[in-house]
Amino acid sequence: MHTVAFPNKILPYLLLAPQIVLTIVFFFWPASQALYQSMVRQDPFGLKSSFVGLANFRNVLTDPSYIHALQVTVVFSLLTALVSMGVALLLATAADKVVRGQGFYRTLLIWPYAVAPAVAGMLWLFMFNPAMGTLAYLLRRNGVSWDPLLNGDQAMALVVVAAAWKQISYNFLFFVAGLQAIPKSLIEAASIDGARGNRRFWTIVFPLLAPTTFFLLVVNTVYAFFDTFGIIHSVTGGGPAKATETLVYKVYNDGFVNLNLGSSAAQSVILMIIVIALTAFQFRFVEKRVHYG
Amino acid sequence: MANIVLKDVRKNYGATEVIKGISLDIADGEMLVLVGPSGCGKSTLLRMIAGLEGITAGTISIGDRIVNDLEPSERDIAMVFQNYALYPHMTVRQNLAYGLKNRKTPTEEIDRRITGAAKALEIEPFLDRKPRQLSGGQRQRVAMGRAIVREPAAFLFDEPLSNLDAKLRVQMRVEIKRLQRSLATTSVYVTHDQMEAMTLADRLVVLNAGRIEQVGTPIELYEKPATTFVATFIGSPSMNLLPMETSKDWSVSDNLVVPAGTATLGVRPEDLSLPEPGTVTNGLQVSVTVLAVELVGAESYVHGSLPDRQPIAFRVPGRSHIGIDDVMTVHADWEKLHFFGDTGQRLG
Incomplete structure (x- = not known):
């Protein structure tokens, strides 16, 4: 490593200051507020609040609807990560084989990433809206009784597809880079060693993509946990009957719709702990099986 | 066990022809070395034999089969790559077994072959390690092992030693030669290093710009280079080429007849x-101004120039007392001289 010696003692701090200020204002301060709020109970009119210790946490963790939201989140995150990574890998291997117009295909495949979550949600909502959606019409004509407004599983499928679709571009980009980083001679050695098609992919290419896959697994889980609020909000609003209410959505719903700020804050603290634990777990156990070149 | 026959093989990339019609007959069990400067097409030719590059025209057959349209895996060849191309996520044992497993070889047979190859290459202690835990030389051995366990009809080597340090390279060179002899498997070996080519080859092919310059045993190529290209490529330092226009700066003895049409006269530095004082020169005599002296151990090479600045090098045994700017006369016997015509072809 190369160390740079600054002649001025204050300059390095000045250069770091904007980032530090942003982190404090938009991360540490809200987080500390959430911690404080989670141990406080407010009266219905917001006139006074009293310290209640861990009572909010006790209430949340014994609430069956919270456990339900946790289950929904697990299903939603797993499906979203699986679908978005699976499809992205499929597209990346296909784009890797294209000889002509590779840049064109890649550009098109990366575009959806630039779409805002709420807009992405609206796109899918319009396409699959039972009343006016084109694709919903096609589905019903082909004998599928499509009604995500009433059927919880179908609503879940819709938000998963919408959330995964947005993330496919991002995953695609990394998988393409990962595929390009595999030395060509390894693929040639494998073809001389008699491995072709699927066998070559699963025994050589996929294991060599493991670092990329692992990284994307972490990123996609965090994405599904946190960044999908806009999509769920615009597509299903957590319904029907809370079938698509994830933990993040419940934080919003309880805090800003039902105005139970104490419970909402406690939930967000728990959510933070879950994500920290999840990421630590992934690094501790999954990464062991990853081989870095 | 198989011979390899190339018949007028050609390769085009778009409009550029990189292999311009090569015919070769590689005997069963022979070690053929393809040598040439960068970009001469030697690696491309090897990869065409392996099936990693398509063939634009001509035929390649291994054994009695024409392999033009066969997949690399169906050609019954094994290849050793320059960067070894070991599978980084597999242990050495898995690396060796991979090709056999793909061919559904029975497990006992795989174990037997791996044990045999590991013993021959002295890689037994590393069988359960991953490639990244091995040194360059050890990786090289594993790459060789992966080729050997397959027991293929032919080995293809693509500059396998160029990533090793000089000392290890010499050691592995000897080992490859020994292994190839004992297995008696037809081998094609690509290198740009003429020393490696000379020491390994049963026969040597010098390629230049997609064409064969000369085919022959190393000693044939050294003693009777067919062209000025081969003359300068084989041997180090390379052969001195004296254009006939510079003949005012040197003299040949009266009894020597320079063949008609000679454009260039060649003489190796070692010749x-x-x-000795008092001897009568029976051949070539040149007056040289010394520019530099290189001591390489048992001998020294003197680099100098003729009066018209034409460079020339010669060898003197042991440490010399020759100084820079000394002017001296050197000579060569007439049977050591090479004569080349105006297109660089050998005369006589």
């Missing part, structure tokens, strides 16, 4: 020497 030029300082005349």
Whole structure:
């Protein structure tokens, strides 16, 4: 490593200051507020609040609807990560084989990433809206009784597809880079060693993509946990009957719709702990099986 | 066990022809070395034999089969790559077994072959390690092992030693030669290093710009280079080429007949020497101004120039007392001289 010696003692701090200020204002301060709020109970009119210790946490963790939201989140995150990574890998291997117009295909495949979550949600909502959606019409004509407004599983499928679709571009980009980083001679050695098609992919290419896959697994889980609020909000609003209410959505719903700020804050603290634990777990156990070149 | 026959093989990339019609007959069990400068097409030719590059025209057959349209895996060849191309996520044992497993070889047979190859290559202690835990030389051995366990009809080597340090390279060179002899498997070996080519080859092919310059045993190529290209490529330092226009700066003895049409006269640095006092030169005599002296151990190479600045090098045994700017006369016997025509072809 190369160390740079600054002649001025204050300059390095000045250069770091904007980032530090942003982190404090938009991360540490809200987080500390959430911690404080989670141990406080407010009266219905917001006139006074009293310290209640861990009572909010006790209430949340014994609430069956919270456990339900946790289950929904697990299903939603797993499906979203699986679908978005699976499809992205499929597209990346296909784009890797294209000889002509590779840049064109890649550009098109990366575009959806630039779409805002709420807009992405609206796109899918319009396409699959039972009343006016084109694709919903096609589905019903082909004998599928499509009604995500009433059927919880179908609503879940819709938000998963919408959330995964947005993330496919991002995953695609990394998988393409990962595929390009595999030395060509390894693929040639494998073809001389008699491995072709699927066998070559699963025994050589996929294991060599493991670092990329692992990284994307972490990123996609965090994405599904946190960044999908806009999509769920615009597509299903957590319904029907809370079938698509994830933990993040419940934080919003309880805090800003039902105005139970104490419970909402406690939930967000728990959510933070879950994500920290999840990421630590992934690094501790999954990464062991990853081989870095 | 198989011979390899190339018949007028050609390769085009778009409009550029990189292999311009090569015919070769590689005997069963022979070690054929393809040598040439960068970009001469030697690696491309090897990859065409392996099936990693398509063939634009001509035929390649291994054994009695024409393999033009066969997949690399169906050609019954094994290849050793320059960067070894070991599978980084597999142990050495898995690396060796991979090709056999793909061919559904029975497990006992795989174990037997791996044990045999590991013993021959002295890689037994590393069988359960991953490639990244091995040194360059050890990786090289594993790459060789992966080729050997397959027991293929032919080995293809693509500059396998160029990533090793000089000492290890010499050691592995000897080992490859020994292994190839004992297995008696037809081998094609690509290198740009003429020393490696000379020491390994049963026969040597010098390629230049997609064409064969000369095919022959190393000693044939050294003693009777067919062209000025081969003359300068084989041997180090390379052969001195004296254009006939510079003949005013040197002289040949009266009894020597320079063949008609000679454009260039060639003489190897090791064939030029300082005349013993009182001897009569029977061949070439040149006056040289010394520019530099390189001591390489048992001998020294003197680099100098003729009066018209034409460079020339010659060898002197041991440490010399020759100084920069000394002017001296060196000579070569007439049977050591090479004569080339105006297109660079050998005369006589």
